[in-house]
Amino acid sequence: MSFREKSAWITLLTVLACFGVYYGSIVTGRVSARGFDTLHLLALCVVGLVALQVTLTVIAAVTTPKDGRAPRDEREKLIQWRSHTIGYYVLVVLVLGLFIPGHLGHTVIDMMNFALLDVVLATLVVAVAQIVMFRRGA
Amino acid sequence: MTPKGLPIVNQIRRLRFEHGEMTQSELAEKIGMTRQTVAAIEAGKYSPSLEAAFRIAHVFGAGLDAVFQWEE
Numbered sequence: 434m435s436f437r438e439k440s441a442w443i444t445l446l447t448v449l450a451c452f453g454v455y456y457g458s459i460v461t462g463r464v465s466a467r468g469f470d471t472l473h474l475l476a477l478c479v480v481g482l483v484a485l486q487v488t489l490t491v492i493a494a495v496t497t498p499k500d501g502r503a504p505r506d507e508r509e510k511l512i513q514w515r516s517h518t519i520g521y522y523v524l525v526v527l528v529l530g531l532f533i534p535g536h537l538g539h540t541v542i543d544m545m546n547f548a549l550l551d552v553v554l555a556t557l558v559v560a561v562a563q564i565v566m567f568r569r570g571a
Numbered sequence: 572m573t574p575k576g577l578p579i580v581n582q583i584r585r586l587r588f589e590h591g592e593m594t595q596s597e598l599a600e601k602i603g604m605t606r607q608t609v610a611a612i613e614a615g616k617y618s619p620s621l622e623a624a625f626r627i628a629h630v631f632g633a634g635l636d637a638v639f640q641w642e643e
Contacts (some may be wrong), residue, residue, distance in 0.1 A: 435607045499600075506604040508617050567607070570616025 436500030437509050438567040439493040443486060445560035451482040452553045459546065467542050475549075512566045520559035527551035580642050583613045586631045608613040 434442075455465075455478045464470040494501030505513065527550075534547050587593040599609040604624060611617035612627075619627070628638045 437604050437605075438607075500605055501605075503605070506608050507620050507623060508608040509605065510610060570611035570614060 434497075434510075435567065436493055436497040437512075438564065439497065439503065440490060441560045441563035441567065443489045443493060445557060445564065447485045447489065448553060448556055448560070451478040451485070452550075454478055456546075456553075458549065459534055471546075512563055516559045516562035519562045520555045522554060523558045524551060525553060546568060552569035564569070577615060577618055578642050579639055580615065581617055581639050582615065583609075583627065583638060585632065586638065590631060598627070598630060601630045 455474055457470065458474055464474050528548070531544065531547055531551065535544060539547070583598070587595070587598060593616075595609045595613070597604045598607045602609075603626070604623065608617065610614055612619050612623075624639055628635045631638060
């Protein structure tokens with residue numbers, strides 16, 4: 434597995450884990466969606482995400498030293514471009530969908546959580562698209 | 572036809588064998604690509620750019636048409 438594919442897996446798993454904890458805690462009512470607890474949990478999840486990604490990326494670079502140092506080749510650039518294009522359209526659709534909770538009278542904090550969820554989902558789509566393209570060959 | 576249906580076939584596998592059983596990693600290093608990209612080109616899953624195609628042909632000391640062919 435190439436370093437770039439490992440990076441895509443790292444993004445997928447770390448984002449799923451960290452924001453899974455965040456949104457899971459809100460949905461199950463462990464933290465109030467409108468309290469400071471949520472803000473603290475979000476900060477903790479973002480710090481955890483960064484720490485996990487840095488650690489795992491270093492491990493991936495150590496296990497594939499040549500790939501880790503080399504710039505993206507043309508196929509990897511194509512995969513990056515295609516996956517980000519898909520992610521962009523997903524993000525646009527999800528952002529347009531924000532009018533639904535807005536119309537239902539959700540608070541500003543709820544709306545911020547929905548907007549953040551849109552970014553998280555678009556990031557996951559980019560990572561999944563990259564993994565699929567790396568697995569398929571192009 | 573390649574597995575993806577592209578009308579381009581290549582002789583990279585044969586040429587690697589004829590050049591001292593060159594590995595995909597060795598070829599990848601010579602043309603500045605990853606082994607996975609060379610494997611994808613060889614399997615016909617990815618069509619390289621013209622520049623990359625020329626680089627591959629140059630490694631084997633062959634013309635472009637000796638490495639890649641258009642097959643209807």
